[in-house]
Each structure stands twice: as C-alpha cells, then as structure tokens.
Amino acid sequence: MIIDETKRLIIREIEEKEAEEASALLDLFYGKEGKSFTKDMVSAYIKNAYGFYGYGYWGLFEKDTGEFIGIAGFREGSCPLEAGYCIREDRRGMGYATEALKSVMEFAEEDFLWVLEEEKQGIEVTAEVLMIYEKNGQVLAYARTTKDNKASVRVLQKNGFKECKSFIK
Secondary structure, rough: OOEEOOOOOEOOOHHHHHHHHHHHHHHHHHHHHHHOHHHHHHHHHHHHHHHHOOEEEEEEOOOOOOOOEEEEEEEEOOEEEEEEEEOOOOOOOOHHHHHHHHHHHHHHHEEEEEEEOOOOOOOOOEEEEEEEEEEEEEEEEEEEEOOOOOHHHHHHOOOOOOOEEEEEE
C-alpha cells in the first residue's frame, strides 16, 4: 500500500522482499536503545502490524532509482503518535528525512486525529530531547532524540515540532 508520493520519494508499506534491508535500518534506528532486529522479526512485523494498527513504519524509496533508502512513520500502538525516521547513511543530509516526515505528518493529520480524543494513560514522557507536534492545542505526535543529534532536531523543527521538557500521555 502506498502512503504517499513526494517530489523524490515513494512512501509505502515494507514488503517481505525488503525485510533484510529494513532490519538493518531498524538496527541503526534503535541500536542506541540496545535493540536488535532480524529479518524474521521484520517479516513478522510486515505480516501483523500494518493490518492490525493500520499504520507503522513505512519504507522510503527513491523515485528515481527505486532504492530503499529509509523508514518513517509511527510506533504502533502509541497514543499520541510517536514519530520516527531513519535514513540510510549514504543518503543523509539530502533532505529526505524532512521530506518524509512532512508527508507522514500530513497523513497523520488527515487520518489519525482520533488520537487527540484518546483517554490519557497518565504516563509521563521524557527524553534527552523531546519534541511535540500539536494540533488544536493537544499533542498529536512526539519524537525523542539526543542532544548530539542536531540534524534530527532540525528535521523535527522544520516540520513544526517544538521542544518540551515532558508531557503526560
């Protein structure tokens, strides 16, 4: 399923044939948290997450080359939505993360405003750098990063995220 086409990207569900590439990107994305992803784990994700939640992390494919260059989307089951993205190292600094996040946030604003109505769980969210995206005065999405990841902070800021200390989800 195609989520969106931007000027340079096709954003769509990851397919089984891309599970190995996706596992390498997810390792890069979550490696700092001590998590590791295998091809089998990504295959299970592909079979279950999209159908159950209706969203997740989608693949980013260059229109010109068709290459799988990254992931972007939302952590499943997160309310508000937890946004995340990771671009292959050889494609960083080219604006792909900004372009992808803009697209998935537009998708969220169209299809996931229901998260604003969800009952709060009373869990405080904090991070070294916590950025929130508000809609109608409520947190629609958030993202976490580290102080040394200045590029990610800039991507989030360009897409309307603002830094905060914490919030209750």
